[in-house]
Structures are given as C-alpha cells and as structure tokens.
Amino acid sequence: MIQLEARTAPSLAMSVLSPLVALLVTVVVAGLLFVALGKDPVRGLSVFLVEPFNGTRALTELGLKATPLVLISLGLALCYRSNVWNIGAEGQFLLGAITGGWLALWVTDSGLAIPRWAFFPLVTLAGALGGGLWAGVVAFLRDRFHASEILVSLMLVYVANLLLSYLVFGPWKDPNGFNFPQTVNFAANTEIPRLVHGMRLNAGFPVALATALAMWLFLFRTYGGVQLQVGGPAPAAARYAGFSSRTALWMTLVTSGALAGVAGAYEVAGPMGQLTPHVATGYGFTAIIVAFVGRLHPLGCVLASGLLSMFLIGGELAQSRVGLPSALSGVFQGVLLFSLLACDTLILYRPRWRRTA
Amino acid sequence: MNELASLVAATLSAGTPLAIAGLGLLVNERAGILNLGAEGMMLVAALTGFAVCFETGNDWIGFAAGAGAGALVAACFGWLVIWLNTNQYATGLAVSLFGGGFTAFVGVAYVGKKLAERADYSIPLLRDIPFLGPALFRQHPLVYFTVAATAGIAWFLYRTRAGLVLRAIGESPESAHALGYPVRPIRLLAVSVGGAMCGLAGAYFSIAYAPLWVEGMVAGRGWIALALTVFATWRPARILLGAYLFGGVTMIQLHLQGMGVNIANQLMAMLPYLATVIVLVLISRNPAWIRLNMPASLGKPFFPNL
Numbered sequence: 001m002i003q004l005e006a007r008t009a010p011s012l013a014m015s016v017l018s019p020l021v022a023l024l025v026t027v028v029v030a031g032l033l034f035v036a037l038g039k040d041p042v043r044g045l046s047v048f049l050v051e052p053f054n055g056t057r058a059l060t061e062l063g064l065k066a067t068p069l070v071l072i073s074l075g076l077a078l079c080y081r082s083n084v085w086n087i088g089a090e091g092q093f094l095l096g097a098i099t100g101g102w103l104a105l106w107v108t109d110s111g112l113a114i115p116r117w118a119f120f121p122l123v124t125l126a127g128a129l130g131g132g133l134w135a136g137v138v139a140f141l142r143d144r145f146h147a148s149e150i151l152v153s154l155m156l157v158y159v160a161n162l163l164l165s166y167l168v169f170g171p172w173k174d175p176n177g178f179n180f181p182q183t184v185n186f187a188a189n190t191e192i193p194r195l196v197h198g199m200r201l202n203a204g205f206p207v208a209l210a211t212a213l214a215m216w217l218f219l220f221r222t223y224g225g226v227q228l229q230v231g232g233p234a235p236a237a238a239r240y241a242g243f244s245s246r247t248a249l250w251m252t253l254v255t256s257g258a259l260a261g262v263a264g265a266y267e268v269a270g271p272m273g274q275l276t277p278h279v280a281t282g283y284g285f286t287a288i289i290v291a292f293v294g295r296l297h298p299l300g301c302v303l304a305s306g307l308l309s310m311f312l313i314g315g316e317l318a319q320s321r322v323g324l325p326s327a328l329s330g331v332f333q334g335v336l337l338f339s340l341l342a343c344d345t346l347i348l349y350r351p352r353w354r355r356t357a
Numbered sequence: 358m359n360e361l362a363s364l365v366a367a368t369l370s371a372g373t374p375l376a377i378a379g380l381g382l383l384v385n386e387r388a389g390i391l392n393l394g395a396e397g398m399m400l401v402a403a404l405t406g407f408a409v410c411f412e413t414g415n416d417w418i419g420f421a422a423g424a425g426a427g428a429l430v431a432a433c434f435g436w437l438v439i440w441l442n443t444n445q446y447a448t449g450l451a452v453s454l455f456g457g458g459f460t461a462f463v464g465v466a467y468v469g470k471k472l473a474e475r476a477d478y479s480i481p482l483l484r485d486i487p488f489l490g491p492a493l494f495r496q497h498p499l500v501y502f503t504v505a506a507t508a509g510i511a512w513f514l515y516r517t518r519a520g521l522v523l524r525a526i527g528e529s530p531e532s533a534h535a536l537g538y539p540v541r542p543i544r545l546l547a548v549s550v551g552g553a554m555c556g557l558a559g560a561y562f563s564i565a566y567a568p569l570w571v572e573g574m575v576a577g578r579g580w581i582a583l584a585l586t587v588f589a590t591w592r593p594a595r596i597l598l599g600a601y602l603f604g605g606v607t608m609i610q611l612h613l614q615g616m617g618v619n620i621a622n623q624l625m626a627m628l629p630y631l632a633t634v635i636v637l638v639l640i641s642r643n644p645a646w647i648r649l650n651m652p653a654s655l656g657k658p659f660f661p662n663l
Contacts, residue, residue, distance in 0.1 A: 155633050155634050
C-alpha cells in the first residue's frame with residue numbers, strides 16, 4: 001500500500017508542479033461533468049480554455065476581470081505568508097466600492113469638472129481608505145481583544161453587504177430611478193481612463209501589475225518583508241528575533257484591506273459606473289483561491305489571476321454557449337482548490353510503496 | 358403575552374439550526390479538527406435535503422439525506438486534512454467555497470419550487486396550555502431533538518470512555534497515538550459526525566425553517582456556528598444557550614419592526630453578525646481563559662510516524 005513519508009526538505013519542483021497538476025485534474029473533472037450533463041465536452045471546454053483568449057476584445061475583458069483578482073490576492077498572499085487569516089476580502093472590497101462610489105457621487109452631484117486622470121488617483125485613495133479601515137477594525141479587535149480574525153473578517157462581509165444595500169435602497173437611491181435600488185450613473189469624468197479605445201480595460205490593470213512588482217520587491221528585497229514573513233512559519237523565531245507580531249498583524253491586514261478596497265473602487269468607477277446591490281460578485285473569495293494557486297508569490301498571483309478570470313469568463317459564456325448556469329465556474333474553482341491542496345501534500349511528503357505487515 | 362410567547366417560539370426555532378451545527382462542530386473540534394467548511398456543508402445539505410424532500414415528499418428522508426450529504430462532504434474534508442495532512446484552514450475554506458459554488462450550480466433547478474403542505478407538529482393537550490403552549494409545544498420535532506442532543510453529547514463527552522478518548526485525542530494526539538488509540542480513524546469519525554450535524558442543521562433551514570431553496574440561503578450561519586463553539590468555550594450546554602441567544606437577536610430584529618421601530622431593515626439585519634463579533638470580542642478578551650478551554654491540538658496537524 002502507499003504511505004506518505006516526510007521529506008527532509010520541501011520539494012521546490014512539486015510546489016511549482018502542484019498548481020499545474022491541479023489545473024489538469026480540474027480540466028478532466030470539467031470534461032467528465034460536461035459528458036455527464038449530456039453536453040459536448042470539447043465544445044464545453046473550449047468555452048473555458050480557448051474563447052477567453054480569442055481576440056483583442058476577449059483578452060482585454062480577461063485583463064479587466066483579472067485586475068481586482070490581482071490586487072486582492074496580493075494582499076491576501078501577504079496576510080497568509082505571515083499567518084494572518086483574512087478571509088473577509090469581499091467585505092473590504094465592498095467598503096472600497098462604497099467609499100469610491102461616494103467620491104464619484106460627490107463629484108457627479110457637485111458637477112466638479114475634474115479631469116479623468118486627476119480623479120483616478122483620488123478614487124484609488126478613497127478605495128484604499130475604505131478597505132483599509134474595514135480591515136483595520138479586524139486588526140484592532142484581534143490585537144486588542146484576541147478575537148479570531150477569521151470569523152470577524154467574515155462577519156464583516158455580511159455587514160458590508162447590508163450597508164451597501166441600505167445605502168442604495170435608502171439615502172443614495174437615484175430619485176429619478178423608478179424606485180430601482182441603485183444610485184445615479186456617475187458623471188463621465190469619474191470613469192477610470194480606458195487603455196484601448198472601445199474596450200473596457202482601464203488604467204486599473206497597469207496599477208495592479210505595478211502593485212505586484214512592488215509587492216515582490218517588498219517581500220524579497222527588503223528587511224521589512226522578511227520581518228513580516230518569519231512570523232508565519234516560525235512565530236517563536238520571530239519573537240526571539242524581536243520581530244513584532246502585532247506590527248505584522250496590523251501591516252498585513254490593513255495593506256490587504258486597502259488593496260481590496262482599491263479593487264472595489266475600480267470596479268464601481270470602472271465597468272459598473274454606479275452603485276447597485278450587486279457590487280459583490282465574489283472577487284474577494286475567488287482571490288483566496290488565486291493566492292493559493294499563485295503560491296502566495298506576487299508573480300504567481302498575477303498568473304493565477306489570469307487563470308481564475310478565465311474561469312469566471314468561461315462561466316459567463318457557458319450560459320449563452322452551452323446552456324449551463326454561470327455558477328459552473330464556482331464549481332470548477334472549488335475543484336481546483338481541492339486538488340491543489342491535495343497535490344500540495346507532495347511538497348512536504350513523498351509517497352512510498354510499503355508491503356503491509 | 359401572546360407577543361412574548363411567539364417571540365420565545367421564534368427564538369427557539371431560529372436557534373435550533375445554530376445549536377445543531379454548533380454541537381456537531383464541537384464534537385470534531387474536541388477531537389482537534391477545525392472545520393471551517395461548516396457553511397459549505399450546510400449549503401450542500403440544505404440543497405440535498407430540499408431536493409430529496411421535494412422528490413420523495415417525505416421530510417424525514419430529506420433530513421436523513423441532508424445529514425448524509427453533510428457527513429460525506431465532511432469525510433472528504435477529513436481525508437484531506439487527516440491523511441494528506443493539508444492545512445485545516447485552507448481546506449475548510451475550500452469546502453465553504455466549493456459548497457457555495459456547487460449548490461448555486463446544481464440548485465438552479467430547485468429555485469422557486471414549493472414543498473408539500475408542512476405538517477403540524479404541535480403536541481395535543483400541551484399546546485393548549487396558556488403561554489407555554491404557543492411558546493414551547495408547537496415546535497418542529499428537531500427543536501426538542503436539539504435539547505436532547507445537547508444532553509446526549511455532554512453525557513458522551515464527560516461520562517463515557519469513548520468521550521474521554523475523543524477529548525484525549527483533541528488535547529494530545531501524540532499521547533493517544535502512543536497509547537495505541539487509532540487517532541486518525543477516530544478523528545475522521547468525529548469530523549463525519551460534525552458534518553452530519555451541520556447537514557441536519559442545513560436541511561432544517563430548507564425543509565422546516567424557510568421551507569424553500571435559495572442560493573446561499575444559509576447566509577453565514579455556518580460561520581456563526583463556528584463562532585458559537587468559541588463562545589461556548591467548547592461546552593455543549595453553553596452552545597445551546599448561545600444558539601438561543603443568537604436566535605433571539607435574529608427575532609428581536611423582526612419584532613422591533615413589527616412594533617413600528619423605524620430603522621431600515623438592512624441595518625437591523627446586521628444585528629446577528631454584529632452580535633457575533635461583539636460576543637467573540639467579549640469571550641476572547643482573556644487569552645488565558647481561551648487557552649485553558651480550547652482543545653490543545655485544535656487546528657494543528659498530526660502526522661504519526663508509522
């Protein structure tokens with residue numbers, strides 16, 4: 001029978017191979033699922049694996065979807081590296097959407113003639129403040145009262161969602177909107193500058209890539225990055241070295257909250273152009289998968305964001321092309337994460353044949 | 358008076374699924390396994406229970422199917438964390454994410470479907486006692502089951518040898534392993550029991566409480582049940598108390614609206630989530646107390662050298 005045996009050192013090869021194997025498993029499962037549902041598996045798979053890359057429009061849409069995933073997953077990777085379990089990025093995303101949306105509404109109402117390029121950094125800041133503050137609450141309760149950041153951050157997702165609902169059903173509702181729960185459309189000058197004419201891809205995308213580069217420099221080229229990360233795998237060593245776990249807690253939570261908030265602000269000031277109760281689309285949860293598939297590495301997060309946004313777009317296409325609910329992408333995301341975690345076992349252990357006694 | 362009786366009745370009804378799930382999670386946490394997949398297991402079970410109940414027309418087959426589905430998902434989780442030694446946090450999260458995605462996908466077929474006329478479970482004679490009747494004796498049988506299960510689990514944990522072994526494994530799997538107890542199979546069993554209870558709670562939502570299927574209908578109660586185990590400092594009776602407390606908070610929100618208190622319902626709906634945060638803060642304030650009560654190996658990997 002097969003038994004697992006601890007490796008003397010973690011296998012680097014397996015840690016790179018594992019996401020690829022997991023992807024392969026997911027594709028096989030997906031193919032089988034299409035067959036089981038009586039759909040043509042080749043047609044089904046091509047919707048997920050080929051069409052998101054087919055043409056300039058498809059590629060720009062891929063980049064648009066990847067933008068929030070990159071931003072959020074970078075922050076989460078930072079958290080998980082220092083053993084801080086922020087799973088409420090969705091709530092921080094929503095708060096950023098609310099504060100970013102508030103700024104855009106204010107500009108719209110006051111008719112301020114601010115150029116797009118000048119509004120862009122302002123809305124970035126607004127989103128970062130909103131998301132950072134929301135995560136700051138988690139950090140404060142964890143630091144001061146030792147309340148589990150897992151449960152608190154997740155509870156605040158529901159609170160943020162209800163807060164958004166309250167605003168768009170109540171005080172921020174468009175008075176001329178036939179009673180629909182949504183704000184007015186934001187003024188044209190609040191829209192995030194687009195990159196390619198006629199495509200929705202916007203300046204948020206290069207910002208996300210630059211953030212990934214900055215995160216890489218911080219994690220692997222600065223002393224502060226080392227300090228934060230030691231606390232994850234070796235909390236005792238971090239204490240002896242005098243690295244503060246409190247600093248790590250605050251730093252990682254507020255940074256990841258701010259990044260998620262920026263993603264939220266870009267979403268409402270970009271493709272949405274108004275606030276509705278449907279701002280929450282699960283980016284905050286998908287980004288958790290991105291962070292793990294990307295090996296908590298900034299470059300990996302960028303690649304994995306591309307992969308997961310491919311799944312998201314495939315899910316949307318599946319509805320019109322193969323006649324399956326778009327929730328299909330959620331199933332595939334789950335399968336991907338499961339197989340990844342199972343494959344990750346081989347990083348620390350190797351299978352060994354053993355005769356049973 | 359009638360107002361109060363119906364508030365009590367609604368509180369018990371709302372607290373019941375939280376208590377069932379919380380008790381199940383308590384069992385597997387006492388064995389040292391933290392399953393963050395409660396929300397996902399409850400969703401899978403809510404859908405399974407609803408679908409089976411819808412197709413067979415029998416509530417009890419529906420509940421059994423829900424519990425079975427919860428146990429199955431939990432067993433998959435258990436195999437990953439106990440034998441493959443995957444990270445318990447990440448794997449539990451995966452269960453919750455998968456449960457949400459999977460049920461949203463499969464459940465499309467059951468949105469808007471209605472179950473047959475719900476049975477009246479009120480107890481003859483007792484139901485006519487003034488105040489006590491409407492407050493206590495017109496409940497779903499699972500409400501009474503929950504009280505019995507609390508006592509049963511407390512008895513099992515503190516008064517039986519098997520319960521002692523379970524707690525020993527949760528405190529120190531190494532010692533239990535050295536004594537020759539099959540740590541990993543027992544942990545798998547505990548995780549499956551936890552899953553079955555979460556499943557029962559999930560099925561209660563879709564068969565008895567709501568009764569309907571909507572995507573994401575568990576709405577964070579799985580996470581609240583996880584918070585309950587902390588609140589209860591891992592004691593069965595306190596789970597029950599905490600669950601009714603949360604049930605009460607959920608219900609007061611509706612009653613205040615009925616009494617004409619003019620607060621937007623979205624803000625009122627935040628109450629259970631805010632209450633969870635406040636309770637966590639109050640209970641976690643003293644880390645020494647938590648350390649004293651928390652199963653020592655909770656969430657930590659155990660890999661026996663065979």
